[in-house]
Amino acid sequence: MNIASPQTLNIAPESIEPVSKKVITSITIGEKADRHSLESLPVKLSVAELSVYYKQFKALDKVSINIPENKITALIGPSGCGKSTLLRSLNRMTDLVQGCRVEGQVVLDGKNIYDPDIDVVDIRQRIGMVFQRPNPFPMSVFDNVAYGPRLYGIRNKRILDEIVEGSLRHAAVWDDVKDKLYQSGLALSGGQQQRVCIARAIAVEPAVILMDEPASALDPISTLKIEELMENLKTEYTIVIVTHNMQQAARVSDFTAFLMVDQNQSGSIVEIGPTEQIFTNPHHQQTEDYVTGRFG
Amino acid sequence: MPRQTLDREIHHLQDEVLLLGSMVEQAMLNAIDALKRRDHEAAKRVYHGDEQINEKRYAIENRVLILFATQQPIAHDLRLLAAILEVITELERMGDYAKGIAKISLKIGDDDTPIPTREISRMGDLAVGMLHRALGAFIAEDVNMAYRIPQDDDQVDELYNLVYRKNLAAMIANPDIIDHTNYIMWVVHNIERMADRVTNICERTIFIATGELLEIDASDDEWDDDEDEA
Numbered sequence: 001m002n003i004a005s006p007q008t009l010n011i012a013p014e015s016i017e018p019v020s021k022k023v024i025t026s027i028t029i030g031e032k033a034d035r036h037s038l039e040s041l042p043v044k045l046s047v048a049e050l051s052v053y054y055k056q057f058k059a060l061d062k063v064s065i066n067i068p069e070n071k072i073t074a075l076i077g078p079s080g081c082g083k084s085t086l087l088r089s090l091n092r093m094t095d096l097v098q099g100c101r102v103e104g105q106v107v108l109d110g111k112n113i114y115d116p117d118i119d120v121v122d123i124r125q126r127i128g129m130v131f132q133r134p135n136p137f138p139m140s141v142f143d144n145v146a147y148g149p150r151l152y153g154i155r156n157k158r159i160l161d162e163i164v165e166g167s168l169r170h171a172a173v174w175d176d177v178k179d180k181l182y183q184s185g186l187a188l189s190g191g192q193q194q195r196v197c198i199a200r201a202i203a204v205e206p207a208v209i210l211m212d213e214p215a216s217a218l219d220p221i222s223t224l225k226i227e228e229l230m231e232n233l234k235t236e237y238t239i240v241i242v243t244h245n246m247q248q249a250a251r252v253s254d255f256t257a258f259l260m261v262d263q264n265q266s267g268s269i270v271e272i273g274p275t276e277q278i279f280t281n282p283h284h285q286q287t288e289d290y291v292t293g294r295f296g
Numbered sequence: 297m298p299r300q301t302l303d304r305e306i307h308h309l310q311d312e313v314l315l316l317g318s319m320v321e322q323a324m325l326n327a328i329d330a331l332k333r334r335d336h337e338a339a340k341r342v343y344h345g346d347e348q349i350n351e352k353r354y355a356i357e358n359r360v361l362i363l364f365a366t367q368q369p370i371a372h373d374l375r376l377l378a379a380i381l382e383v384i385t386e387l388e389r390m391g392d393y394a395k396g397i398a399k400i401s402l403k404i405g406d407d408d409t410p411i412p413t414r415e416i417s418r419m420g421d422l423a424v425g426m427l428h429r430a431l432g433a434f435i436a437e438d439v440n441m442a443y444r445i446p447q448d449d450d451q452v453d454e455l456y457n458l459v460y461r462k463n464l465a466a467m468i469a470n471p472d473i474i475d476h477t478n479y480i481m482w483v484v485h486n487i488e489r490m491a492d493r494v495t496n497i498c499e500r501t502i503f504i505a506t507g508e509l510l511e512i513d514a515s516d517d518e519w520d521d522d523e524d525e526a
Contacts, residue, residue, distance in 0.1 A: 022513040029507045279370045281507030293299050
C-alpha cells in the first residue's frame with residue numbers, strides 16, 4: 001500500500017501554483033525542424049511550366065518542380081496522371097513519341113534541355129533512364145555495360161574493363177555476374193538484369209538517373225536490393241523514380257510529388273514535400289485520399 | 297475499394313475504445329460510490345473488475361498492431377491508430393486509479409472517521425464528465441472541444457486543494473487520523489490524476505486532426521510521477 005510520502009504532505013497549501021493551461025507545441029509529425037526543406041537544397045533539375053501534349057491532348061499542364069541534387073524524388077499518382085510523361089520529358093524521351101509536343105523548360109545545371117542547340121544524345125548521357133522491365137541488349141553482360149562508353153568513343157580495353165567492373169560494383173551486381181561477363185545478359189535473373197541495366201545507365205557517368213517503376217517486375221528480395229542500391233547511388237547521382245508502390249516511395253525517397261489529373265484529364269502536381277510529411281501528414285485532401293487508398 | 301477492410305476495422309476499434317472508456321467511467325463512479333457507502337462488496341467488484349479493463353486494452357492493442365502489420369496505415373489512418381495506442385494506455389491507467397480507490401475503500405474498512413464525500417463525488421463527476429466528453433471529441437476529431445476540455449481540470453484541482461487543506465488542518469488537530477487522511481489524499485489524488493490524463497487524450501485528438509504533437513500544460517508537475525496510484 002502506498003501512503004502519501006512525507007514530502008508530499010510538507011507542501012504548504014500556499015505553495016500550490018494556480019493551474020494554468022499553456023499549449024506547448026512540440027513538433028508536427030513529418031516536419032522535423034532540423035530537416036532541410038526542399039527550398040534550401042541545391043537544385044539539379046528545374047522543371048518550369050512544363051506542358052506536354054500528345055497531339056491535341058494535354059497530358060501535363062504547366063508542371064513546375066525542382067529536383068534536389070543527390071536526393072531521391074518520387075513521383076506518385078493514379079494511372080494516367082502524367083507521372084511517366086513527366087519522367088520521360090526529363091531526358092527528352094518524349095521526342096521519340098510521334099505527335100508529342102513539349103512547352104516550358106527543363107533546366108539541367110543552368111541549361112534548358114529543350115533549347116534548339118542541345119544535343120539530345122548528350123542529354124541522355126547526362127540523364128540516364130532505367131525502365132520498368134529489365135531490358136538488357138541481346139549481347140553479353142560486358143557489352144551491355146560497355147555499350148554507352150563505346151558509343152562515346154572509348155575503345156581502350158583496360159579503361160573499358162575498369163568502367164564495366166566499377167559500374168557493376170556500383171550497381172551491386174558484380175559478385176553475381178563477375179564469372180558470367182561474356183554470357184548473354186538475357187540469361188540472368190530479372191533482378192540481376194535490372195541491376196545490369198542500372199550499371200549500363202551509370203557506366204556513362206550521368207548526373208541524373210530516372211527510374212520508371214524499376215522494381216515492379218521483380219520479386220521482393222530483388223526489389224529490396226534495388227531499393228538499397230538506390231540509397232547508395234544517391235550519394236553520387238540525383239534520382240527521380242516513378243512508382244505505383246506507395247510503400248516503396250515511402251521507403252526510398254527523400255521527397256515525394258503527388259500528381260493528379262484535372263477535369264480536362266491533364267496532369268499536374270497537387271503536392272510536393274518531404275516524404276515523411278507526405279506519408280504522415282499530407283497537406284492536401286487529394287493526397288491524403290490517394291496515399292490512404294481511397295482512390296487510384 | 298481496398299479501403300473497406302481498413303475502414304471497417306478502424307470503426308470497430310473506435311467502438312472498442314468507447315467501450316473501454318465507458319468501462320473506466322463506470323469503474324471510477326462505482327469505486328467512489330463504494331467508498332461513500334462503505335460498501336466493501338462493491339469495492340471488491342471494482343477491484344477485481346480492473347482485470348477486464350486490462351484485457352480490453354490488450355485486445356485493442358493487439359488489433360492495432362495487426363493492422364499496422366497487415367494494412368500498413370499511413371497519413372490520417374496512421375495518426376489515428378497511433379493515437380488509439382496512446383489513448384488505451386491512458387484509459388487503462390485511469391482504470392488503475394479506480395482500482396486504487398476501491399483498494400483504499402477496503403483499507404478504510406469500517407473506520408468511521410468522516411470522509412469528505414461531497415468533494416470526492418464532485419471531483420469524480422467532473423473527471424468522469426471530462427473523460428466522457430474527451431472520448432466523444434476523440435472519435436469526432438473535434439479539435440475545439442479537445443482544447444476546451446482541459447480547462448475544466450481547474451475545478452478538479454481546486455477541489456483537490458480544498459480537500460488537501462481540510463485534511464492538513466484535521467491532521468494537525470488530531471494526529472491519530474493521519475493514516476485515514478493519507479488514504480483520503482490518495483483518493484482525491486487518483487481522481488485528480490484521472491482528470492490530468494484526460495488532457496493527454498485531448499492532445500491525441502488534436503494530433504489526429506492536425507498532425508501536431510503538443511502538450512497542453514497543466515502546471516501541476518509536483519504530482520506527475522508514474523507510480524502514483526494507490
